[in-house]
Amino acid sequence: MGKKHIIETNQEELAKEQEKIDKAVNKEVKVKSAVSGTQGGKIYISSSYNNTILTLTNSKGQVLAWKSAGSVGFKGTKKSTSFAASRVAETIANACKKIGVVDRIEVLVKGIGAGRESAVRTLIAQGLNVVSIKDVTPIPHNGCRQKKVRRV
Numbered sequence: 001m002g003k004k005h006i007i008e009t010n011q012e013e014l015a016k017e018q019e020k021i022d023k024a025v026n027k028e029v030k031v032k033s034a035v036s037g038t039q040g041g042k043i044y045i046s047s048s049y050n051n052t053i054l055t056l057t058n059s060k061g062q063v064l065a066w067k068s069a070g071s072v073g074f075k076g077t078k079k080s081t082s083f084a085a086s087r088v089a090e091t092i093a094n095a096c097k098k099i100g101v102v103d104r105i106e107v108l109v110k111g112i113g114a115g116r117e118s119a120v121r122t123l124i125a126q127g128l129n130v131v132s133i134k135d136v137t138p139i140p141h142n143g144c145r146q147k148k149v150r151r152v
Helices: 013-038 075-079 082-099 118-125
Strands: 042-047 052-059 063-068 102-113 130-135
Touching: 042 082, 042 118, 052 082, 063 082, 075 082, 082 118, 102 118, 118 130
Parallel strands: 042 102, 102 130
Antiparallel strands: 042 052, 052 063
């Protein structure tokens, strides 16, 4: 067996550790204060052919949490499935419950992917009080201005 090292802590090291703890506590307080004045929040569902991203915000629009199918653990073509979207919705619902934003939730859906409906259904099944569901997918109306006719 080797030598046993005895760790001696200096006052400076103790002060640094205390600062780290204080910073962590301040972050938690900021998150609580961002939520405290609100009655509910909004969940933005962005569903594309390749991925599904859910963002939780408070009523002012400040982001509290976000998750995507890739961050939950799906890779490649499995990220675009409805099963992956439901798993992402479960993790966001758990974050809502942990933060305390479950009173009134507005859901805004954007995109044309496979995970649109399954994400909304999972949010409702998790016990969140969904007040409204809006589709905010951008739709082109006549598009850009066309080029002039070529004259010869």
